[in-house]
Amino acid sequence: MAEVVLKDIRKEFGTFVALERLNVAINAGEFVALLGPSGCGKSTTLRMLAGLDFPTAGEISIDGRVVNDVAPGKRDIAMVFQSYALYPHMTVAQNIAYPLKKRGVARPERDAAVAKTATLLQLEPLLNRKPRQLSGGQQQRVALGRALVREPKVFLLDEPLSNLDAKLRSYMRAELIELHRRIGKTMVYVTHDQLEAMTMADRIAVMHDGRLQQFDEPEIIYNQPANRFVAGFIGTPSMNQLEGAIAGSSFVINGEQVPINRALYEQALKDGPVVLGIRPENVSLSGGSLPATVRLVENAGHEQIVTVEIPGGHRLLAREASGQRPSVGQTCQIGFDADFIHLFQPGENGSRFETTGQAHVIPMQAQRSASDES
């Protein structure tokens, strides 16, 4: 049974609609990332789960109980804030003990719980310090400790790693995954960083302009993006998208033809305008049929990102293993790995044409995600 359910949520700020028809069901013990660019409504969603913002319409339930009218402190949730929000005038120990104190836990049990949490997060030597005497990473751990200490049903994390430097961030990422595995609690994690979402989450809810775009496992989001937005947002460098048309068994752009396996697509695919999506790693610089000129080569050590221009001025990115280095100005015949070609409806956020039996799709996962969403 789903532990956290958002049903038909709508949120307006004045005349601005921040969220519309949001439906998400999160299973017990699941690690879910809410992912999207800033202003997509992901933080608002989290704040509504916490009871800090109020939905204009819709229903929020946690563990089978509708919590719309329940104060934040009574929802059995804990939250880690982007700013950590540690109480500056309290010591680390007092910070961690505060949620217990507010719940009327007696002093000896409180101390024991604080000690246990401190051990878990290696905070013992810091217990008597004030937050401002701590480094960013230490503050982060105290914030986690304050959330962990009273063992809530659901953890809400609002961009908890975004204030750390890159090295510490990747360390804490591993720590959080480890922590989630150990305590097995439901976690809802807001981030704008797709790498965090892809590496940590069991499932990712991709949001854009106040609407849920796709809610699925990371591989599926990556391999079967629901629409052009998801396709472009997930993956670095992002997926190449070419506006052209379908004619017979080819995708036609500027008179050049790219062969596609039309049989893979359902009946819906008709001749006419369409957007072709292909990830840079599925673009090869030789042996294809599309003439192109190399415009830029960015060497990242283990790989290189090559920008090529095809007739009509469109630019494409290709990811190549380091080795032979193409030179700028060189012409080549680029090709796309047919198994990894995506076709989208034209339009700003056209949805993807479903495929059947494409090589990279693992059918079992597809089924599981289908049952989750129902």
Place this chain on the structure above:
Amino acid sequence: MATAAHAGHRLERRYARLGVFLIAPTIVVFSLVIVYPLLAAIYLSFFSVYTPTLEGEFTGADNYIRLLTNAAFWNSLITTLIWTVGTLSLQIVFGVGMALLLHQNLWFRSLARSLVLFPYFVSTVVAVLVWRWLFNDLYGAINHGLMQLGIMDMPLDWLGTMPNAMIGVILVGAWKYFPFVVIAVLARLQTIPEHLYEAAKIDGAGPIARFFDVTLPQLRSVLVVIILLRAIWDFKEFDLIYLLTGGGPVTSTQTLSLLVYQEAFALNEMGQAAAYSIGMMLVMLVFMLVYIRRTAREA
């Protein structure tokens, strides 16, 4: 669905009620000591009230007609404007200048800052007593100081004749209130990023060019706020002028605030005084609205 939507508002509404509950005492006090008196002042201005007995009769717009036709209000308005413009300009010039000096690397800087700020916080009564003693025509330090320096050869009657009285009031006002400008400008100066000056230096700007091209534009917005605020406060100043000259000689330093007080508590014409005060407020309203607009826009 509708019930859920309705229910979703309950916590929000509970918070809103708490918010109203918390502001309620303030609203009550405000209504009692500000809103009610303000409305009462408007009401009173249509009556003729004799102060000692507090008896009065409705006289319609008579007070306002008198305000418009008699010279008293207009003369006081002009006096008020002279005082405001005079003292405000000195406050700004000295204030900005002093702030620039105190922003530099000065020996015992914090002591110097304390000394400069002190006049602003000292009671007007204290300031006036000290200045009246300084201005004293027989034994005052100013007359003798100036005579010892050879600037004057005769003691001057500072507060008893014109235009000396107005000059004296303006000077004391500037002395008392320029620290406000100093603090505000200093605070702003400290937030000007150093790299702006470095960039200007690299571009070959000298100290004077740096002041006009970097400092002044950065100070512009804070100066507008200071000028508005000080203009409002100087315009309504009562204590300082009343205690220094009492509006004299005769009525030559009688600003609008003094006129209202005089009318109500010396001439015992409360209704007329109320009308004067409303007239004064209407003049001020222009500045007040500009200031409120500006503050609202920044928020």
Place this chain on the structure above:
Amino acid sequence: MRILRKLGFNLFTWILVLLVAFPLVWMILTSLKPQTELFRIPPTWLPETVTFEHYWRLLTETPFLIYFRNSVVLATTTTVFVVVLGAIGAYSLVRFAYRGRETLATLVLFTYLLPSVVLIIPLYLMMVELGLSNTLASLVLAHTTFALPYALWLLRSFMEGVPEDLESAALVDGASRMGAFRDVILPQLLPGIISTALFTFILSWNEYLYALVLVNSDAVRPLTTGVMTMLISAFNIEWSLLMAASVMMSLPLIVVFAFLQSYLTRGFGAGAVKG
């Protein structure tokens, strides 16, 4: 050359600073001179004999101590009243959403700029009506007319400086709104409250007009009007006595300046002058 320029700058600035401070120095010097030394022509710049007789006379022969006590009671009561109202009012204005909140905030700003003379006549009538004329209570009420908008406005800025996340965290941790206010916001607001309290105290301590109109007996007169009556009632103005009174009257200020000056400058940053 460099040293010389530095010396010149310091000299110039310090002369200006001392010129600004001169009236206050003169006040102290005069209060220490014997009465006879005041009427020398030309005046002695430094006292030839230092005496504390004026201070002694002030405390024993004049109602100065009564005025002082009245001022302490008046300013303290006003400050406590206004800061308590202002702190919870500012919490409401900054952290709650209800209709009319913005209008209310604008109204506060408007009253903050309102001239006292507009309110003085109706307030006088009101105090007579309520039977409060000639009491310290009437002055406390009158002082709220300028102190409350001021405190509310100042505290509102300070409140805006307290991160909203802190309150949110406290709510999630199980505190009620008022619990979060007490446990988390109030401790963060403390420096702002001290600033506001100091400013309010000074405003009330220095206020003259209301005291002039609403109170006319020595028993309830605060220092401002009290000291001025000493000037007016004296047959022969005793300047050294008045200067001693001025020094004594400024004592609380000197204490604040010596120990709490940072709070005063902080109040400026948060208060009226932004932008």
